[in-house]
Every structure is written in C-alpha cells, then in structure tokens.
Amino acid sequence: xxxxxxxPSHSVIEKGQTVTLRCDPISGHDNLYWYRRVMGKEIKFLLxxxxxxxxxxxxxxxNRFLAERTGGxxxxxxxxxxxxxxxxVYFCASSRQAGIYEQYFGPGTRLTVT
Amino acid sequence: RKEVEQDPGPFNVPEGATVAFNCTYSxxxxxxxxxxxxxxxxxxxxxxxxxxxxxEDGRFTAQLNRASQYIxxxxxxxxxxxxxxxxxxxxxxxxxxKTIFGxxxxxxVKA
Numbered sequence: 001x002x003x004x005x006x007x008p009s010h011s012v013i014e015k016g017q018t019v020t021l022r023c024d025p026i027s028g029h030d031n032l033y034w035y036r037r038v039m040g041k042e043i044k045f046l047l048x049x050x051x052x053x054x055x056x057x058x059x060x061x062x063n064r065f066l067a068e069r070t071g072g073x074x075x076x077x078x079x080x081x082x083x084x085x086x087x088x089v090y091f092c093a094s095s096r097q098a099g100i101y102e103q104y105f106g107p108g109t110r111l112t113v114t
Numbered sequence: 115r116k117e118v119e120q121d122p123g124p125f126n127v128p129e130g131a132t133v134a135f136n137c138t139y140s141x142x143x144x145x146x147x148x149x150x151x152x153x154x155x156x157x158x159x160x161x162x163x164x165x166x167x168x169x170e171d172g173r174f175t176a177q178l179n180r181a182s183q184y185i186x187x188x189x190x191x192x193x194x195x196x197x198x199x200x201x202x203x204x205x206x207x208x209x210x211x212k213t214i215f216g217x218x219x220x221x222x223v224k225a
Contacts, residue, residue: 031211033213035213035215041217042116042118042215042216042217042218043158043201043215044215045212045213045214045215047210048210048211048212048213050210054210055208055209055210055211056208056209056210056211056212058208058212059212091157091158098210098211099145099146099205099207099211100145100146100163100205102148102160102163103160103213105157105158105159106157107156107157108157
C-alpha cells in the first residue's frame, strides 16, 4: 500500500508569488489533514477534510491560504500571495476514519519564501 | 498558555535507562490522545494511542489521567534507536477533528 505522498518536496519562491502544494492520501482514506511546522515551533493544525468537505478549517492562518479536495481524492493547498512568515514545512496526513485512528503523514513540503 | 505542553528536554540517557515523558493538555473536551515519534527531518509516525486504562506495547507504556489532564510515556530499557523527538498529540471533536501537537521532547540515547 502506497503511503501519503506530497509534491513538491521543496519549493523556494519570492514574496508575493503563488505556490500550490499537493497531497495524495492513502487510497481509501476519506480523512485528510493539513499541518504546518514553522521553524522552532510545534506542528500546527490547518484543516481537516472528510472526502471533499472541510470539517474544520479553524487553523488556516488567513485568507491567503486556500485548500481544496475536489472529488475527495488528492488535495491542494495554495498560498497566494506568499509572505516571508509562510516559510516552513507543510505536512499532509490521512486516516481511514477520524478521531482515535492513526494519521499517516506524508514526508512534507519544505517551503521557503524569500 | 499552550494547549498541549510537554517537558522541554532534551533528555540525554544511557542505553538501558528508563525514561519518562510528561504532557498536559488544557481542553477538558479533548477526546483522543496519542504519542507520535519524529526522527530528524522526517514526518511524525504514530508510536501508540493512549487509553484511559493505560496501555503497554513492549518497552513502551502510556498512561492517561483525564481528571488531571495529564498524559505520560515511559520507555524502559532504552535503545540507541529510541533517539528521536516524542510528540504528545491530542484530538478534539469540533465537528471535524482538530489535532493539537505538543512541541515535542527530544531524546538522545547514548552508548
């Protein structure tokens, strides 16, 4: 069974540009989560999808961030326009069910905004 | 105050030692509790879920005290391969599931 994959693994962009991160969850996992780890800080929850529906997006920092999961398969996280403080590692995770079930994490996308 | 607080670490222990990690959480409505392990520059991986009755998996024992809002992880007979960051994780049912991570406690096991 393939794990959670994320693309790209690294991205370096300039302030003001747009970046789109992609996450492919484990096949059959309806639940998909996005997280972010800023340098020196703890991993922060961004949002939770069940299939294509956003169940909790309370962690999204501001309206420069847009997450989508059309068709309930892969998900994208777009940052537009990027700011310096958006730099960090963006993790995606998926689980078959939510709550007490293990979340499987992807390797992360390291985003650097210069 | 952070929602999930852990021992700041790092912990430096010799092989064979027993080491205990502590974690507290602030939201009494939290429902699910976990310990994840994260190796340097890697993604977090589930070590074990934590149940109210306590649970054990080999050298690892996790405890949960809901009244005190306290979670612990005990590692016995530490191995070099146990060196990693240990993350206390709490999940809240918000309609969705919001997952809160502690900052992690770094463990170094030395020969």
